[in-house]
C-alpha cells in the first residue's frame with residue numbers, strides 16, 4: 001500500500017515508518033523537523049520537509065496519492081502543552097489546524 005506518515009522523523013513516527021517498510025509498503029514522510037531529526041527517517045522512505053499547516057501539504061498529497069495516512073505529527077510534550085506562556089497556542093495549532101489541513105488534503109485529491 002501507499003502510506004503517508006506525518007511526523008515520520010519523530011520518535012514514534014520513525015519506528016512506524018520502519019515497520020511499514022519492513023512489511024513491504026511504499027512510504028512517504030511529511031515532517032517539518034521541529035522536534036524530529038532527518039537522520040531518523042529511513043532512507044527508503046520519500047521525505048517531504050513540509051509543515052502540516054502550510055498550503056504545500058496539498059501538493060504532497062497530489063504527488064504521493066496515499067491510500068493510508070498515519071498522522072503522528074504533533075507537539076508531544078505534555079509539559080509544553082499545558083504551558084500557557086507561549087507553547088499552548090502553538091501546540092493547539094499543530095493539533096487542531098495541522099490535523100484539519102491533513103484531513104482536508106486527504107479529502108481534497
Ligand SMILES: NC(=O)c1ccc[n+]([C@@H]2O[C@H](COP(=O)([O-])OP(=O)(O)OC[C@H]3O[C@@H](n4cnc5c(N)ncnc54)[C@H](O)[C@@H]3O)[C@@H](O)[C@H]2O)c1
Nearest residue numbers: 007009010011012031032033034035036051052073074076
Ligand atoms: N512518545 C511516546 O511515548 C508517546 C506515547 C503515546 C502517544 N504518543 C503520541 O504520538 C505522537 C508522536 O509523539 P512522538 O513522541 O513521536 O513525538 P516527536 O516530537 O518525537 O514527533 C513528532 C514529530 O512531528 C513533527 N511535527 C511537529 N509539528 C509539525 C508540523 N506542524 N508539521 C509537520 N511536522 C510536525 C516533529 O518534527 C516530529 O518529528 C504524539 O501525538 C504523541 O502524543 C507518544
